[in-house]
Amino acid sequence: MPPAYVKPYVKRGKTDASDAEAICEAVTRPTMRFVAVKSEEQQAVLILHKTRELLVRQRTMQTNALRAHLAELGIVAAQGVDGLSSLKAHFQRVMRSLPEHAAEALQAFIRMADGLVDEIERLESRILDWHRTNDASRRLATIPGIGPITASAIAANVPDASLFKTARQFAAWLGLTPRANSSGGKERQMGISKQGDAYIRRLLVSGASAVMRFTRQGDPGKAWLAGIKERKRPKVAAVAQANKTARIAWAILRRNEVFVARSA
Incomplete structure (x- = not known):
């Protein structure tokens, strides 16, 4: 059971006895929700995902710091991966003309960022290998807007989709x-x-x-999304589409099917 659902049944104080009493009371509730038990393999895949997420955050922090320091020295480039590559190349060309201490510090940033990129790619390769061997993850990847990373994360986090009575419950679980x-x-x-x-x-x-960027008015089966894009702000429309994608993912897991797009 989620700890947040047990806490209201703790009468007073925080002791082992009061916690045990609260657990016994909570487990008897007819509407209580329980956490599905994951296998060791699923836990291991989730560790891969969490480690990758941490390394991506660290890479973003280091590249932002590198951009900021180079901007103070008058070296500026466009955003994105291509802009960062040109920024590094330009830094290598003008490195000898920069102050020695600044050049040494910035080189450390570049070495660390490059090392993180290699580690992230290695972890993504392991996640992709697991995705190819897992039936639920492969079926989830047939949904537009869900790739191997998202599919494997859902498959590892949701060992039993039947714990959610409806697709809306699953979407609510994801917030x-x-x-x-x-x-x-x-x-x-x-x-x-x-x-x-x-x-x-x-x-x-x-x-x-990503799905929204490639959706145009008149696309077969995309009338709903095209209408949302016209009526709502882009971020709101993206969340609405994510909600719909989550409900489709629940149906795929619950029924052991693959996604089949509507023709109209």
């Missing part, structure tokens, strides 16, 4: 449903709750943004 703030019979729905697994939610929103 992709509106946050309710209702009282006195007046219903209010605010932004998404952002509860649950932030890593998978971020991957789904990124994949939804």
